[in-house]
Amino acid sequence: TIAAERGIPIACGHELSVALGGKEGVTANGFGKGGTIELNGARVTMVNASHSNSIDFQQGGLHPAGGEAGFMIAGEGHTIYVSGDTDIMADMEWMGDYHKPDIGILCAGGHYTMDMKRAAYAARRYFNFDTVIPCHYRTFPLLEQSADALIAGLPGVKVIEPQVMEPISF
Template identity: 40%
Template sequence: MRITWLGHSAFRVEFDDRAILIDPFLTGNPSFTGDRAAVSAGVSHILLTHGHGDHVGDTIDLARETGAVVVSNADLVTFLAGKGVAKVEPMNTGGTIDLGGFTVTMVRADHSASLIDNGISIAVGNANGLIVKAPGQPVLYHLGDTDIFSDMALIAELHEPKIGLVPIGDRFTMGPKSAALAVRRYLNLDVVMPCHYASFPGLEANADAFAAALEGHPTRVLAPRPGETVEVN
């Protein structure tokens, strides 16, 4: 599995002959300096953890340009369909859908969700984490935006994720110490990649404190630069 961090909480994930985007916030993302066309090349699906502008990002334009299917909670994809997104797959917390070659499960996250439309805040369902499973690939868990919660242990028991994309930025999500505690106490991961940091003022500027809090733990911390691709087997 090849994972490219695009800055903030945006990722491109490739496995087998698939390429998917998660929370593709590119325009306005101060950490993203790459080529948008290259990032979206061959993408078949766009997965969204929740409805905030820094996660929905370029979804509408990318879906139109690529023909990708947008997958998220029913409220959010209904809103996006009304904005012209042609292909959507609605789901909700606890549900799993088969997308042909891989499945996605929505799990709990502790956060809010809304989008601004013509100056009005519109509720677009709950915030979620995403579990991505594909045959022969390690199970991927994008936690979305969240605080630590003890039911992460149940998520780990049910889905056995081995790669975690974990927010550490503080202010809007858990900070480095809480995120590291979540990894230590609740998640039995092989690899963890921090996200939702080093993008905006008020967020953690780097992953140093997170990595230090996991020193000596068997989970391997990978903190690529924005635009860098890592391969995890």
């Protein structure tokens, strides 16, 4: 894995950390929803999401990987909400109010997650982001190929469309 090759620790749910812990060179930090760990100077809190969760170790298909989750990452003057594969959910209201993230990384490709319009609605309704970064789109034809609807739905919010293997600066 990339994590093993580069010595990067993985933060994930407990069940997945147990499965990954048996892989050579992998350091997996397992924790649960509501839990917070320190990771490279940042505080990472696991929060709720709503989606399926499995992993394919290429040994007989998909295996359950524990509860679905998103993350709040706080450090260097920012709090980043990473939605995880999810749809809009009521928990976003308290997560936005309690954690007050200024940056949102929102899965918005449609089909498996909310689409761009729903992501824009969630961002407006439950959060006060300065910056939104869409993810899980443009990777294959089934998913949305453009963030235009997200941009149109978030006037006054900076939307950064990531490019493969290109760093993002704030």
